[in-house]
Amino acid sequence: MAATVIDGKAFAAKVRERVKAHVTRLVEEHGVMPGLAVVLVGENPASEVYVRSKGKATREAGMKSVEHKLDAATSEADLLALIGELNRDETIHGILVQLPVPDHIDADKVLAAIDPAKDVDGFHISNVGLLGTGQKAMVPCTPLGCLMMLREELGSLSGMEAVVIGRSNIVGKPMAQLLLKDSCTVTIAHSRTRDLPGVVRRADIVVAAVGRPNMVTSEWIKPGATVIDVGINRIEKPEGGTRLVGDVDYEDVAKVAGAITPVPGGVGPMTIACLLANTVTACCRKLGLAEPEGLTA
Numbered sequence: 001m002a003a004t005v006i007d008g009k010a011f012a013a014k015v016r017e018r019v020k021a022h023v024t025r026l027v028e029e030h031g032v033m034p035g036l037a038v039v040l041v042g043e044n045p046a047s048e049v050y051v052r053s054k055g056k057a058t059r060e061a062g063m064k065s066v067e068h069k070l071d072a073a074t075s076e077a078d079l080l081a082l083i084g085e086l087n088r089d090e091t092i093h094g095i096l097v098q099l100p101v102p103d104h105i106d107a108d109k110v111l112a113a114i115d116p117a118k119d120v121d122g123f124h125i126s127n128v129g130l131l132g133t134g135q136k137a138m139v140p141c142t143p144l145g146c147l148m149m150l151r152e153e154l155g156s157l158s159g160m161e162a163v164v165i166g167r168s169n170i171v172g173k174p175m176a177q178l179l180l181k182d183s184c185t186v187t188i189a190h191s192r193t194r195d196l197p198g199v200v201r202r203a204d205i206v207v208a209a210v211g212r213p214n215m216v217t218s219e220w221i222k223p224g225a226t227v228i229d230v231g232i233n234r235i236e237k238p239e240g241g242t243r244l245v246g247d248v249d250y251e252d253v254a255k256v257a258g259a260i261t262p263v264p265g266g267v268g269p270m271t272i273a274c275l276l277a278n279t280v281t282a283c284c285r286k287l288g289l290a291e292p293e294g295l296t297a
């Protein structure tokens with residue numbers, strides 16, 4: 001039996017419709033338009049593509065979008081000053097500093113400077129701590145998007161064996177926290193994991209967030225497992241040019257998995273939809289309104 005394809009692009013469109021409906025309500029009933037500021041330091045062609053698509057999606061949802069493109073040589077002090085301004089700006093509800101930042105800037109210091117209430121990436125240590133202790137937090141967009149797709153596909157995740165490959169602060173660790181919160185039995189694997197294929201074979205849910213093209217193959221997958229591919233890798237095509245592939249060998253794994261997300265068209269579009277969702281959530285929390293339905297974990 002071939003795997004069900006989890007259509008992240010279509011699901012993201014639904015989430016964005018929900019976002020738009022909440023935005024309309026905020027504007028009409030409260031006179032407030034949610035605003036998102038994205039800060040990009042230096043020239044990185046891939047990042048510029050993401051920043052552009054984030055801005056477009058933000059405007060399409062009826063929200064205010066502000067983009068700050070800073071020179072690669074911008075000092076840490078100038079970046080911190082800009083973040084201070086955005087923290088104080090009443091029209092801005094969400095702030096995202098595109099990572100990575102150039103080497104002369106301390107990313108931890110920058111993330112710590114963002115008002116936790118406006119931290120729509122969920123990277124501020126206070127949001128990390130709130131999530132880790134099961135309290136109301138801003139949840140990182142990529143893991144949140146993965147969780148939404150898993151719940152949609154599987155219903156309750158309670159009792160399931162989940163293996164997350166990758167332990168980064170932006171994907172692997174928060175993903176594991178969310179799965180734990182949904183009562184999965186969670187394993188986090190990484191570059192030092194012994195017998196990675198054997199560990200992954202236990203999983204009902206596999207989330208691959210490594211950055212290695214086509215690493216996960218069908219022999220690693222328990223038949224029927226749900227596979228979420230976070231990886232975004234650009235590789236050379238034999239005939240020239242490049243294409244995007246995930247961390248999962250899609251054609252191969254689709255033969256044994258129960259369900260699988262494609263790359264592109266899987267986790268990526270959900271990440272952007274969740275960024276918009278988090279901006280609306282931040283706006284609702286600031287106004288003291290109820291949590292926006294269908295947008296939070």
Ligand SMILES: NC(=O)C1=CN([C@@H]2O[C@H](COP(=O)(O)OP(=O)(O)OC[C@H]3O[C@@H](n4cnc5c(N)ncnc54)[C@H](OP(=O)(O)O)[C@@H]3O)[C@@H](O)[C@H]2O)C=CC1
Nearest residue numbers: 142166167168171190191209210211230231232267268271
């Ligand atoms: N779709 C989306 O919206 C997003 C996609 N991404 C993509 O997801 C991928 C992961 O991103 P990110 O978490 O930032 O990456 P990092 O490089 O920060 O982390 C990668 C993780 O993979 C682990 N790893 C590396 N090699 C192996 C290996 N051979 N076996 C097992 N584990 C390994 C590393 O282990 P160790 O800690 O031991 O070094 C590390 O924990 C990338 O392709 C990135 O482009 C990222 C963010 C959003």
Ligand SMILES: Nc1nc(=O)c2c([nH]1)NC[C@@H]1CN(c3ccc(C(=O)N[C@@H](CCC(=O)O)C(=O)O)cc3)C=[N+]21
Nearest residue numbers: 050096097098099100121232264265266268269271272
């Ligand atoms: N502070 C911060 N927050 C982030 O969330 C963040 C970041 N920095 N730095 C870089 C990574 C990467 N990331 C992606 C978002 C969308 C797609 C996406 O929409 N991808 C499309 C394909 C896009 C294409 O064709 O290039 C897809 O998978 O279908 C991919 C990757 C967010 N990141």
